[in-house]
Amino acid sequence: MxxxxxxxxxxxxxxxxxxxxxxxxxxxxxxxxxxxxxxxxxxxxxxxxxxxxxxxxxxxxxxxxxxxxxxxxxxxxxxxxxxxxxxxxxxxxxxxxxxxxxxxxxxxxxxxxxxxxxxxxxxxxxxxxxxxxxxxxxxxxxxxxxxxxxxxxxxxxxxxxxxxxxxxxxxxxxxxxxxxxxxxxxxxxxxxxxxxxxxxxxxxxxxxxxxxxxxxxxxxxxxxxxxxxxxxxxxxxxxxxxxxxxxxxxxxxxxxxxxxxxxGTGRIREHAVVLKEQLLRALERDRRFIPYGTHDPQAQVGVLSFQAAGMDSEVLGEALAARNIALRAGFHCAPLAHRTAGTIDRGTVRFSVSAFNLGGEVAGLLSALNEIVPPLRG
Amino acid sequence: MNHYLIVYRSITQAQLAGRALDRAGIGHQIQRTPAGLTERGCSYSVRVPERYGRQALELLQGARPAFYTIFKGSGGSYAELVP
Incomplete structure (x- = not known):
């Protein structure tokens, strides 16, 4: 997994x-x-x-x-x-x-x-x-x-x-x-x-x-x-x-x-931010996705929410789960945060890492997302 | 053996006092306070041999956490000391 x-x-x-x-x-x-x-x-x-x-x-x-x-x-x-x-x-x-x-x-x-x-x-x-x-x-x-x-x-x-x-x-x-x-x-x-x-x-x-x-x-x-x-x-x-x-x-x-x-918390955070950046940069290049991220390392830790155009966040989360990839989808018990950020209608899929995650796993996630999320029309 | 029981309200407080005594090289044991000595119910005490009594009291008097009371033990009986 x-x-x-x-x-x-x-x-x-x-x-x-x-x-x-x-x-x-x-x-x-x-x-x-x-x-x-x-x-x-x-x-x-x-x-x-x-x-x-x-x-x-x-x-x-x-x-x-x-x-x-x-x-x-x-x-x-x-x-x-x-x-x-x-x-x-x-x-x-x-x-x-x-x-x-x-x-x-x-x-x-x-x-x-x-x-x-x-x-x-x-x-x-x-x-x-x-x-x-x-x-x-x-x-x-x-x-x-x-x-x-x-x-x-x-x-x-x-x-x-x-x-x-x-x-x-x-x-x-x-x-x-x-x-x-x-x-x-x-x-x-x-x-x-x-x-x-x-x-x-x-x-x-x-x-x-x-x-x-x-x-x-x-x-x-x-x-x-x-x-x-x-x-x-x-x-x-x-x-x-x-x-x-x-x-x-x-x-x-x-x-x-x-x-x-x-x-050291500093090293753990650096590792997490590197993995988050790997995903964020890839999602930013792909018009099928809307990532909610920043490249400012002081403003975001190793947590990244995103949406896929035309796809419900829970449906995407379930499709990933079927491939044995665990991300949390929906509202994350934080409707206020979604309201503040403007994502309350659809929720998001959330990627969050620990010290044990590897760059290859991010690549595996990206590959699965590429298969699951249909191309944009037009 | 004659000894002092320095009474604390919780195990955590007694442990912290014990650590202060450890740092000062003062021998002691942590034990439950005899039931007959405690008005409030269960508590923990730091037991210090009489020979270390003055040193221990000097260290713990006025320190935090504060002890609740002190007894002097001798031959199975206890006398409460007025700190």
């Missing part, structure tokens, strides 16, 4: 991830629940993971690295901490349903959307500057659009938020492992990310980096601490980690993150 759906999940994992998961499954029990060796091993793993991930993502206190079951889980915690009925919230026009559906559940929100053309960072900054005001309760910005690979100007948005004293939530789902992510540099209230995409961990893992806000628990239950009290502990990570941890998941996530650190 040729797998180009890393933005959903990286399928190829480093072998160290599988070994770490197995080790945890066989030799680690519940952390914080006893004094015996298997629980101690689990506790050591958790603290090591919090410490190393904190170093990677600009969190000096390991207690502020919280494990979640995915980025959506983390975003829900962050949003439910900072947003209430009637709040004024500013979001980018490229947010995922993990943000927009969570916001939709509140009543009477004053929701302001900072929209702007694809790959135009300056326009996005301008719009955020216009919309963030003294009444703004929270700003939410994805670091990279999951549909288009557009790198949003999070550093500049963070600077506006700091200047105006507004808490910022960053969705780093598509950037963690590919771009620098730094909670403390940004001064963000929360940064949420999955473990199973650019960090090469197992599905069902995620991380919420917490700044200074007192987070509201989403789940209530046992934490192995302050157990006589019925209120959730007011300390992190316990406040946000009710119930038994996914220890094999965290073990795999740590191994995946170590893989990323060993290669």
């Amino acid at each position: 040729i797998y180009f759906d890393a933005s959903a999940t990286t399928l190829q994992k480093p072998s160290a991830v599988r070994r770490a998961v197995e080790e945890a499954l066989c030799h680690m029990s519940s952390p914080g629940r006893g004094g015996y060796p298997s629980t101690r091993r689990a506790e050591e793993l958790l603290l090591t993971a919090r410490t190393e991930l904190g170093e990677m993502f600009g969190v000096s206190d390991p207690q502020r690295v919280v494990f979640t079951s995915n980025a959506t889980h983390g975003l829900n915690i962050a949003i439910r901490t900072l947003v209430h009925d009637g709040s004024q919230v500013v979001i980018s026009g490229y947010e995922h349903n993990a943000v927009t559906r969570t916001l939709h559940a509140f009543r009477d929100l004053d929701l302001r959307v900072a929209d702007g053309p694809l790959f135009d960072s300056a326009a996005m900054v301008h719009r955020f500057r216009e919309l963030i005001g003294p009444e703004t309760d929270c700003v939410i910005c994805t670091h990279v659009s999951n549909v288009f690979g557009f790198v949003l100007p999070v550093e500049a948005v963070a600077a506006i938020c700091r200047e105006r004293g507004v808490p910022l939530i960053v969705d780093a789902s598509q950037s963690a492992g590919t771009l620098p992510v730094d909670l403390e540099d940004w001064g963000a209230a929360f940064v949420a990310m999955p473990g199973h995409k650019g960090l090469y961990g197992p599905q069902g893992t995620g991380i919420l980096l917490c700044g200074g806000e007192t987070a509201a628990p989403l789940l209530y239950g046992g934490t192995g601490s302050s157990s006589k009290e019925q209120d959730m502990p007011d300390i992190l990570p316990d406040r946000l980690e009710a119930g038994t941890h996914d220890l094999p998941g965290v073990a795999g996530l740590l191994a995946g993150a170590r893989f990323v650190r060993s290669i």
Whole structure:
């Protein structure tokens, strides 16, 4: 199979991830629940993971690295901490349903959307500057659009938020492992990310980096601490980690993150951009295709959406799947992003790469596209 | 053996205190706090032999995360110290 759906999940994992998961499954029990060796091993793993991930993502206190079951889980915690009925919230026009559906559940929100053309960072900054005001309760910005690979100007948005004293939530789902992510540099209230995409961990893992806000628990239950009290502990990570941890998941996530650190996010990104450019240039030369890309390496990562003239995106995705080529088609759980970019009517087919993809696989995709997509009439 | 139990509210906090003691070369063990000593329920303690007590307390007093309380253990009984 040729797998180009890393933005959903990286399928190829480093072998160290599988070994770490197995080790945890066989030799680690519940952390914080006893004094015996298997629980101690689990506790050591958790603290090591919090410490190393904190170093990677600009969190000096390991207690502020919280494990979640995915980025959506983390975003829900962050949003439910900072947003209430009637709040004024500013979001980018490229947010995922993990943000927009969570916001939709509140009543009477004053929701302001900072929209702007694809790959135009300056326009996005301008719009955020216009919309963030003294009444703004929270700003939410994805670091990279999951549909288009557009790198949003999070550093500049963070600077506006700091200047105006507004808490910022960053969705780093598509950037963690590919771009620098730094909670403390940004001064963000929360940064949420999955473990199973650019960090090469197992599905069902995620991380919420917490700044200074007192987070509201989403789940209530046992934490192995302050157990006589019925209120959730007011300390992190316990406040946000009710119930038994996914220890094999965290073990795999740590191994995946170590893989990323060993290669370096810069090299991973360069590799991804080279493959994206290979596809983008070929699609630009062929009038049957409409690629949504830029050659500016600062503005787009290894994610490229495209359409085929006269062909439904899902039909094209299915035809590729029948040839054992995996790309995601449709709306990518991000209708707002499609609306902002003007692709809401038809959706797109999305190509997204990992560190394991090769140029030959891009050539294989191009060959399949050439066979599937009919020539233009006239 | 006489020892101190420096009580933390969570395993993570106790581990972080343990790491600080490791860096200072101060011998210690992390253990669950005896149930009879904890008003709030489950917690974790850093157990330090009496001979390292002063050194450990100097290091951890005022450090973050903050400990919850301290007990001195002797012959199976504990006395809470006023920090």
